[in-house]
Amino acid sequence: MANKTKKILLETSDVIIENKEYLTELDAAIGDGDHGINLARGFKKLKEKLENETFTERNELFKLTAMTLISNVGGASGPLYGTAFLNISKVISDERLDLDDLVEIAEEAIAGIQKRGKAEAGEKTMLDTIIPAAESLKQSRDNNLDLETALNNCLETAAEGMKNTIEMQATKGRASYLGERSIGHQDPGATSAYLMIKTFITSYL
Amino acid sequence: MANKTKKILLETSDVIIENKEYLTELDAAIGDGDHGINLARGFKKLKEKLENETFTERNELFKLTAMTLISNVGGASGPLYGTAFLNISKVISDERLDLDDLVEIAEEAIAGIQKRGKAEAGEKTMLDTIIPAAESLKQSRDNNLDLETALNNCLETAAEGMKNTIEMQATKGRASYLGERSIGHQDPGATSAYLMIKTFITSYL
Amino acid sequence: MGKKLINDPDNVVSEMIEGIVMASHQRLEKLNDYNVVVRKDAPVEKVALVSGGGSGHEPAHAGYVGQGMLDAAVAGDVFTSPTPDAIFEAIKTVDSGNGVLLIIKNYTGDIMNFEMAAEMAEAEGIEVDHVVVNDDVAVEDSLYTTGRRGVAGTVFVHKIAGAKAAQGADLKEVKRSAEKVIKNVRTKGMAINPCQLPAAEKTTFSLAEDEMEMGIGIHGEPGTEKTKLKKVDQIVELLLDDILSDLEIKTNEKVTLMINGMGGTPLMELYIANRKANQLLKDKGIKIYKTYVGEFMTSLEMEGLSITILKLDDDLINLLEAESEINLL
Amino acid sequence: MGKKLINDPDNVVSEMIEGIVMASHQRLEKLNDYNVVVRKDAPVEKVALVSGGGSGHEPAHAGYVGQGMLDAAVAGDVFTSPTPDAIFEAIKTVDSGNGVLLIIKNYTGDIMNFEMAAEMAEAEGIEVDHVVVNDDVAVEDSLYTTGRRGVAGTVFVHKIAGAKAAQGADLKEVKRSAEKVIKNVRTKGMAINPCQLPAAEKTTFSLAEDEMEMGIGIHGEPGTEKTKLKKVDQIVELLLDDILSDLEIKTNEKVTLMINGMGGTPLMELYIANRKANQLLKDKGIKIYKTYVGEFMTSLEMEGLSITILKLDDDLINLLEAESEINLL
Numbered sequence A, B: 001m002a003n004k005t006k007k008i009l010l011e012t013s014d015v016i017i018e019n020k021e022y023l024t025e026l027d028a029a030i031g032d033g034d035h036g037i038n039l040a041r042g043f044k045k046l047k048e049k050l051e052n053e054t055f056t057e058r059n060e061l062f063k064l065t066a067m068t069l070i071s072n073v074g075g076a077s078g079p080l081y082g083t084a085f086l087n088i089s090k091v092i093s094d095e096r097l098d099l100d101d102l103v104e105i106a107e108e109a110i111a112g113i114q115k116r117g118k119a120e121a122g123e124k125t126m127l128d129t130i131i132p133a134a135e136s137l138k139q140s141r142d143n144n145l146d147l148e149t150a151l152n153n154c155l156e157t158a159a160e161g162m163k164n165t166i167e168m169q170a171t172k173g174r175a176s177y178l179g180e181r182s183i184g185h186q187d188p189g190a191t192s193a194y195l196m197i198k199t200f201i202t203s204y205l
Numbered sequence C, D: 001m002g003k004k005l006i007n008d009p010d011n012v013v014s015e016m017i018e019g020i021v022m023a024s025h026q027r028l029e030k031l032n033d034y035n036v037v038v039r040k041d042a043p044v045e046k047v048a049l050v051s052g053g054g055s056g057h058e059p060a061h062a063g064y065v066g067q068g069m070l071d072a073a074v075a076g077d078v079f080t081s082p083t084p085d086a087i088f089e090a091i092k093t094v095d096s097g098n099g100v101l102l103i104i105k106n107y108t109g110d111i112m113n114f115e116m117a118a119e120m121a122e123a124e125g126i127e128v129d130h131v132v133v134n135d136d137v138a139v140e141d142s143l144y145t146t147g148r149r150g151v152a153g154t155v156f157v158h159k160i161a162g163a164k165a166a167q168g169a170d171l172k173e174v175k176r177s178a179e180k181v182i183k184n185v186r187t188k189g190m191a192i193n194p195c196q197l198p199a200a201e202k203t204t205f206s207l208a209e210d211e212m213e214m215g216i217g218i219h220g221e222p223g224t225e226k227t228k229l230k231k232v233d234q235i236v237e238l239l240l241d242d243i244l245s246d247l248e249i250k251t252n253e254k255v256t257l258m259i260n261g262m263g264g265t266p267l268m269e270l271y272i273a274n275r276k277a278n279q280l281l282k283d284k285g286i287k288i289y290k291t292y293v294g295e296f297m298t299s300l301e302m303e304g305l306s307i308t309i310l311k312l313d314d315d316l317i318n319l320l321e322a323e324s325e326i327n328l329l
Ligand SMILES: Nc1ncnc2c1ncn2[C@@H]1O[C@H](COP(=O)(O)OP(=O)(O)O)[C@@H](O)[C@H]1O
Pocket: A027, A031, A032, A033, A034, A035, A036, A038, A039, A074, A075, A076, A077, A078, A080, A113, A116, A117, A118, A119, A124, A125, A126, A127, A172, A173, A174, A187, A188, A189, A190, C079, C080, C081, C108, C109, C110
């Protein structure tokens, strides 16, 4: 289990590092142009640490991810993603995860992000990818869909959530300084969140 | 006489002001890009003063020109041209000038420039226009040429002198800092000196 | 544009911190493994002051570490708030048992990272409190924003809280002085040319030959309004108007005025701006107690300026005039 | 490029001088009709120091007027030496009967204009002497040049001659101190981006995206060599090599080091350069007594830096450490 999880986290790191320029460009438009640089710095460090150690439990892996992001990313996204992963490490087990587990994990992640950032859905942040994605998982569970369909739906909803940030006016984070000028640009954090969710799901399926 | 001289000085001012950009560009290539700006500032002031006063003697006009350039041009060219005009004011009479007079005037101007700047011919400065021009006047006088021919020869020699600065390596003034890189550019001071001589001569003829 | 006098974009902050410490001749020290600058004589028996934030704002904040101002400055990556572990190390190093005040600029990232560090310090029994500086009137302080940003006014918090702490005041009193500054200080900035992160390919915003940005922040964020380039006298008037409509100042009240360059602005231009600011304040009957013209809170090589007004009373004047090792302010 | 925070290019110097005087809060004064800044309390009963030159080098020279340094600074137009009448007014205002020392940077224009002013002052019975600063090793000191230029090292002459004059030394002694600095100070500079005169349409030189100029002066003159952009550590090494091959320094001799920004260079980059300069000097066994990092002698918004080394003895150290109202140095 831990090995599979490690592989997924390594793949996530690669995806973020590959998208460093893209995420930075998105942040330059409505923020301060460092989101990709920040995350890539953190995930590069994470890769090193993952590659140099062996793990037996999933929660260790998520805790390491959390601490590495917290002490290497900085900015707004460092504490937010860091706390999200920290919260995940508290609930994740080494069993095969079912839809109930996934819903719990997503909710814990959101709780972590909201504890630190105090944002709601619709404020043009990473939460606008993550909250709809979590909602979709919940619905799938309530409708007793199978895991594969649930994950596919979740990914689609996350993509929609990310794209919906284009039309939003930011009221949290640096982009809020722009007022109406923040409209028309996709949120960098919503985009990095989508990239992570996509990698988790694709690797999982 | 004074009126004619005043007119010539006004025309000279106009020519320098018109060539402000050109002289500045030449100075940008091998100096600090202000020669046209410096001279234009001085000659603009001179125009104002000339237009607001009446003069009866030529030497007053040249003294005014000298003092105005000295206290408004600054840089290297301000004291140099200023002292040149100051020296001219000391020898110029109100009579009609013959070739002997013109030679004396040119020599006095050169003496003034050399007193301040301690340069010789061939150092890529304004003197490389003025010294050959003066030499030409002297030759014309020694060969008993008529005034018009003498002035035409002088103008031609001044133009050649100016152009010869292109091939020279500067050893005086700011351009000397460039060493060999000063070769290939026409000296701004040699150019402004030519413009002045040309205006004097054309207006005089 | 784009060229920089650096070695490797990944090392700019640590190399800069080393350069700062070397220039200090034993006055300052860098903490091992962290981009943290502390007074060499830390901990000093008094309330300790820790500030910090992204790098690229030099001399902020390491330039303000010294007797009479900060005890430590924590430097994040360029324009990126520092991480909790570094802030925590700074707190531990400078705490003398009299408590630590964190001076935070109001950015989501800074607040979250400093808060996490404070939680870590409190868990170890260190008394920590914090203030959040939010002097930038370019940002509306409303439900729809995260509140005004902290910009150049922050250095007055360093100075005045630093002076108060040096006098031996306790953490509550030092915090109260800091909050008094925050209540009375306002800033607005603008730029004619943007800046570029060492690790990025492009500037964060771009301006045409005849454009400027009003209401810029200090992180290369685009401003609140892109307009045609104006004469500096008009720009100063616009900036001051916005500041003074936010900070009510009565006739004959005293202020300090700061004309702050954004990093690439020649001093000549700052002095020309100062001329107009002085004239305008004089016309309004406002007394300028002291004027600062220079670079205090920059954005790499950005060309532009910000104006800061701090409303003074006798208490603030005394603290402003207090001795300090830092001669910038 | 090209944008400036000014009003009218023709008025930049006078408006700047007004802004400087206003920022001084009664410490300085502008002479009527002249761009001359003098100490408000002039003439002071001591040898008076007058410096000046073209504008665009701020804080030089008006920023160095004050107790312990200059008595007057004469500001010419941008990059253009001031005229004799203005220099003469400055001399008359600050002379207390103890004589006046002119601190001139080695440029044909500056020397001629200051000399003419000196002649005018002497004609009125004022005792005037002068020194010519020529610290720029980029220029060969040979028959084929007008000698080395005067650049950032000039501010050490202001400081040390200023301290000597403040101690009550006579004109000869003050001049001797100034000449000692001149003998022992060397500088070399470089730029990655040029500057542009407010009244000109173009920059004086231009550089491609991957080029730099070594051996630039402080007037936007092209440098002595255009090369590919290097890492700052290599640049610092090249500059120091040229300085140290001109100024012989023995192991364990003491120096002051100045990393001077050309106007548009972020402080971050200067500190990164300082790191390398410190390492290199240490490797050579040279003792750095004091380090200055900042903007001391600039070229408008030029991006680049210069390094200055002043070789010290105990006498110079004492004067360098003397009290002064000017906290830049
Ligand atoms: N309060 C918040 N809650 C949730 N997400 C936030 C919040 N503030 C900012 N973000 C997210 O963080 C992203 C910016 O991250 P980053 O650029 O790394 O940090 P910074 O803004 O400090 O430079 C934004 O695009 C947004 O999605």
